[in-house]
Amino acid sequence: MQAYHALVRSRVAAQASYRASFGIELGTQVLLVLIEFVEVYVVFHQVDSLGGFDFAEVAVMYGLSAVGFGMADMVVGHVDRLPFYVRTGTFDAFLLRPLSALGQLVTSDFSLRRLGRIGSGVVVLVIALAAADIDWTPARALLVLVTPVAGGIIFGAVFVATCTIGFHVVEGMEFANALTYGGNYLSSFPFTIFGTFIRRFFTFVVPAAFVAYLPTLALLGRSDPAGLPTWLSWSALPVSLLAAAAAWWIWRLGLRHYVGAGS
Amino acid sequence: MSVIAVGPAAAIAGAGYRRWATYRQAAIAGVFVNTVFGVIKLSILLGIADSAGGTVAGYDAASLSTYAWVSQGLIAVVMIFIWTELSDRVRTGDIAVDLARPVDLQLSWLAADIGRAAWAMLSRAVVPIVFGAIFFGFHWPTDPTAIVLLPVSILLAVCVSFACRFMVNLTAFWLTEVRGLVLLYVLVSGVLGGHLVPVQLFPDWLQAAAYVTPFPAMIQFPINLVTGQATGLRAVAEVAAQVAWAAGLLLLGRLVLSRATRKLVVQGG
Numbered sequence: 001m002q003a004y005h006a007l008v009r010s011r012v013a014a015q016a017s018y019r020a021s022f023g024i025e026l027g028t029q030v031l032l033v034l035i036e037f038v039e040v041y042v043v044f045h046q047v048d049s050l051g052g053f054d055f056a057e058v059a060v061m062y063g064l065s066a067v068g069f070g071m072a073d074m075v076v077g078h079v080d081r082l083p084f085y086v087r088t089g090t091f092d093a094f095l096l097r098p099l100s101a102l103g104q105l106v107t108s109d110f111s112l113r114r115l116g117r118i119g120s121g122v123v124v125l126v127i128a129l130a131a132a133d134i135d136w137t138p139a140r141a142l143l144v145l146v147t148p149v150a151g152g153i154i155f156g157a158v159f160v161a162t163c164t165i166g167f168h169v170v171e172g173m174e175f176a177n178a179l180t181y182g183g184n185y186l187s188s189f190p191f192t193i194f195g196t197f198i199r200r201f202f203t204f205v206v207p208a209a210f211v212a213y214l215p216t217l218a219l220l221g222r223s224d225p226a227g228l229p230t231w232l233s234w235s236a237l238p239v240s241l242l243a244a245a246a247a248w249w250i251w252r253l254g255l256r257h258y259v260g261a262g263s
Numbered sequence: 264m265s266v267i268a269v270g271p272a273a274a275i276a277g278a279g280y281r282r283w284a285t286y287r288q289a290a291i292a293g294v295f296v297n298t299v300f301g302v303i304k305l306s307i308l309l310g311i312a313d314s315a316g317g318t319v320a321g322y323d324a325a326s327l328s329t330y331a332w333v334s335q336g337l338i339a340v341v342m343i344f345i346w347t348e349l350s351d352r353v354r355t356g357d358i359a360v361d362l363a364r365p366v367d368l369q370l371s372w373l374a375a376d377i378g379r380a381a382w383a384m385l386s387r388a389v390v391p392i393v394f395g396a397i398f399f400g401f402h403w404p405t406d407p408t409a410i411v412l413l414p415v416s417i418l419l420a421v422c423v424s425f426a427c428r429f430m431v432n433l434t435a436f437w438l439t440e441v442r443g444l445v446l447l448y449v450l451v452s453g454v455l456g457g458h459l460v461p462v463q464l465f466p467d468w469l470q471a472a473a474y475v476t477p478f479p480a481m482i483q484f485p486i487n488l489v490t491g492q493a494t495g496l497r498a499v500a501e502v503a504a505q506v507a508w509a510a511g512l513l514l515l516g517r518l519v520l521s522r523a524t525r526k527l528v529v530q531g532g
Contacts, residue, residue, distance in 0.1 A: 018440075021439075021440045021443075024440070024443040024444070025442065025443040027443070028443040028444075028446050028447050031447060031450070032446070032450060035450045035451065035454055036450070036454075036459075038454050038459075038469075039307075039454070039459045039460055042459075042460045042464055042465055042466070042469070043307065043310075043311055043460070045464075045465070045466045046311050046314075046315060046319050046320070046464055047311050047314035047315050047319070048314070049314050050307070050310045050311065050314060051310050051313075169288060170288070171286055171288035171289045171292070172288050172289070172291075172292045173292070174289060174292035174293050174295075174296055175292045175295055175296065177296045178295060178296045178299040178300070182296070182299050182300055182303065185300065185303050186303045189303075189306075189307055189310075190310075192310075193306045193307060193309070193310035193313075194303075194306045195302075195306070198302060198303075198306070
């Protein structure tokens with residue numbers, strides 16, 4: 001654990017030493033969330049509700065998803081560089097060191113600039129929560145705090161599980177974007193607008209529904225029009241832990257498949 | 264600097280085509296991702312149309328589907344995502360080799376980019392559009408003017424996009440790290456160009472802001488010819504605007520390049 005701590009600290013120190021460059025990247029990440037939010041704004045310029053949810057309610061989903069995804073991207077987003085390490089043969093070095101390969105891959109970077117994305121996500125979320133019609137209870141307050149963490153774990157699991165594509169094929173990493181960035185895009189909107197297949201896939205296979213849509217239902221005290229039981233709306237955290245376990249298993253599977261670059 | 268001749272330009276475009284055609288697996292992955300995003304984007308748009316009572320800003324379900332799939336298909340053709348090949352060469356100093364070549368730097372890169380776009384048209388654009396047409400419905404263009412202008416409009420969109428990317432990449436002569444700027448450019452051009460939602464759905468002030476930028480000429484205008492949002496004189500006017508943007512931005516790019524090369528100091532060795 002101490003070794004990982006030292007690794008992460010050195011990555012952070014390296015980024016903070018180029019101040020101007022870091023400042024620009026941080027600012028860009030702040031704008032990123034706000035520019036993408038234009039899409040939600042344009043939607044509600046045209047209509048008053050999308051899939052049965054109003055502007056503030058969809059903004060809550062957008063904010064929850066942005067914060068969860070931002071945290072996952074900061075801590076583990078760079079695992080998508082795995083194919084590069086595999087292709088260049090440098091992944092072999094990971095296996096020689098007395099630390100877990102996944103641990104080293106995760107601590108190979110720590111994208112501090114993503115704090116910008118998380119920050120503007122939090123701003124959107126707080127404003128949206130204030131504007132939405134929520135009957136606050138201690139349980140709901142706790143849910144608001146837990147959900148972004150669960151979302152971060154879910155997206156982190158998706159990042160890790162999909163990066164293992166790099167163990168199997170050389171040039172297919174872009175497939176992962178459909179589930180990582182695609183998952184973020186989709187989880188920012190109410191699931192009521194999606195078709196049955198997409199809704200089920202992104203609930204039970206890739207649990208993106210638990211990042212924002214289902215917790216938002218719990219916050220609003222509404223039930224899922226598609227008939228999912230209410231207790232599922234409160235289950236983001238346990239589901240995220242299940243997702244993390246599944247990702248770990250998929251990682252082990254990929255690692256066992258890895259035979260080295262022959263160097 | 265010599266102006267590029269037709270022969271070399273065609274050869275460079277051919278090389279650009281072949282270079283990208285080598286990566287089949289990457290193309291398949293790209294098509295898959297573009298298609299998944301297309302489904303999500305279309306679900307949102309149909310959700311709007313549903314709440315609005317069937318049509319929104321002149322789009323019905325079929326033309327929204329057309330918009331979604333053509334815009335997804337054009338992503339790789341017009342290259343609206345991150346492109347840093349040129350700035351990478353500036354940063355590493357390889358640009359000095361490019362400048363020493365007996366061809367015009369900007370036009371040879373443009374030729375290579377058109378070759379790349381031709382490959383993207385055949386590989387990356389076809390699948391999402393066919394997939395969308397089969398599963399979600401499609402509005403085939405009927406206006407003869409629009410049909411005739413469509414290939415020209417796509418070519419011009421590639422030129423406008425290239426001219427913009429060329430200049431954004433050239434900022435590497437002044438800034439060492441352009442990653443943040445390139446990402447910002449991709450986001451702003453994508454939103455204002457109408458890649459996420461059609462420009463016609465924007466509130467008036469945002470539409471006005473979008474139309475003073477070249478970005479709709481990269482994305483929205485060619486799509487308008489397919490969805491039927493631009494027919495007859497409107498189609499001609501939008502393509503004329505594309506010509507003006509392409510010419511103006513390419514000329515501006517040459518000016519920026521000449522300023523940049525005056526600043527260039529190459530390490531000997």
